[in-house]
Amino acid sequence: MLSALVARTADGWHVLVRHEPHDKKADAFLIGPSGVSAVVICEHPPDDATAQILLRQAEQRCAGIRSSRGQVLARTAVHLVAILPGAHDARSDGLYRALAEKDIDKLFRRDTTHLERREVEGIAEQARDRLPGYLPLRVSTTERTAEPAGLLDVEDLTEDQLAAAQQRSFESWMTFLHPQQQAVVTRNYNGPARISGPAGTGKTVVALHRLRHLARRSSGPLLFTTFVRTLPLVHQQSFHRLAPELGDRVEFTNLHAWARGFLSSRNKEVNLDSRRITTAFSLAWTVHRESLTDLEPTHSYWETEIDRVIKGRGLRTLEDYVKVTRKGRGVRLDSGQRERVWRLYQTYQHNLHDRGLHDYNDVLGMALTELRREPLETPYAAVVVDEVQDITLLGLRMLNELAGDGANRLLLVGDGQQQVYSGGWRLSDAGIPVQGRGEILRVNYRNRAKVLEFAQRFDATNRVDDLDGAAGVALRDVESANTGGTTRSWQGPELELPDALSAALRISPVPPGQTALIVFKQRDLDCVASILRKADVPFLDLKHYQGDDDGKVKIGTVHRAKGLDFQAVLVVQFGQDDAGGEAPEDEARELRGRQHLVAATRARDFLWWGVVESPER
């Protein structure tokens, strides 16, 4: 059995085998481009207590292994694998991956590799010192046949390949973490906790490792959720690679889908129809337009007021609305003016009710009420919320109720600087106390230096909030972990945009499948989609993106792109009125700055920024 593992050393894997068998220690350690695995070979699958001991031992033995960049081997990156020689089939149990002998090849699958050769060599060398009692075994190098699978020899690389190899190290987060990231992954929080920090500092990476850490120490389901529909699916793919043994124990779903599924499980009917909701609002606007246009003529400003302030904060009475601080809203309203807005809200509510409709806030409100009436039968061991800055206060209250009280149950991850919707709150407004349990990550790992420098120009000088009213860290103050990168700018009339985009795709060193084209409004998306179609460039709307590399350029608005990253990003900004142009100028400018910052920080290596001079279409 071990010989099957040792045979892989010809392909650049390292195997360290115990001198003497011991039922509470791993039989071998396997180190390769997929990371580090402690391997036990046993007739029967280990029970939980034994698996926990094996895992802890392996984690402790490997603790302190470092990468050449000074990162530490994540405790959560050590896998436990049980090989069952007699079994026909084996099921993973959450603590370890179980494999029948015939399935051993799964350990070496190329799609699980994420470390470069020098990183593997570095780990193996340090592991030898940390694993007394284990002997490194190798097949003789003369038996070496093929080039190591998934590994590259630096001397043999052309410049292009070298660039490609550098990209791959972006996945090393599956094995190596910054010491601060590592600390947050395993820290014990005696209540709700919060991770904030500027774009690209690894907040999601930490959240995924933490999920694995918590799953290893608990039973029952765990939940990862965000506001954006497709984001959880993309992160789910990464998580399955990080923690294949956990199968579906961690649920990845967006907030509203979760709420709807939950309500349906309680036989509560939800009637959510975006088109009809818009009509309900438009009809209300027709009635109240005259009383509000002197304050602000664009109806979407008031639509946002209802969505993010009145309903989003769960306000029930005019008295509450008069008292509330409308953080981030540009139009100041005295109590008489708020009364006028309230009437618009009441008519809108009336219209929804008449049509038997629910809007997005209603769904969250209903789920909150239902959870308060009767909590989940099987509570989540932990709830992790990503991109929390764009969730409404009502959504936060629901999540807090869902997670329940207790240590390590609720983790909120976000960055106030990346808020792409208007309206603001503090976590304490939702009754979520995080004092003493707030972490700020400060090292940007995603963006190459030139890209980061470009993105920092969108960093407003305003004070950055840590999501709870205290000072946070802005993108301009982030430490950069990468060098290099390329940025290009273009400005011209719309007529020349097709040629400019084609040229951008041509000069980009990155394949189309790793490239995203980001705009700021839905109508701009239609425009760039039509350009790509005419140029025969295959593309996929980010609405349907689930993390696969299908060779197509991904296109979408910044609202869809947030939380994601791509090797190359092309941004098309139409004129100066891109973001939330409906709001009064200060608010619009701030929102626009944040949206630009989010768009620019999606790029890892190559960023092209195009400004279309004439917005007329």
Ligand SMILES: Nc1ncnc2c1ncn2[C@@H]1O[C@H](COP(=O)(O)OP(=O)(O)OP(=O)(O)O)[C@@H](O)[C@H]1O
């Ligand atoms: N420890 C690490 N080692 C190597 N790369 C890392 C590490 N942590 C993060 N990264 C890289 O940085 C990228 C960004 O990480 P992540 O998405 O977790 O950041 P974020 O703070 O959530 O970003 P944003 O707020 O912009 O969505 C990852 O895709 C990964 O490539």
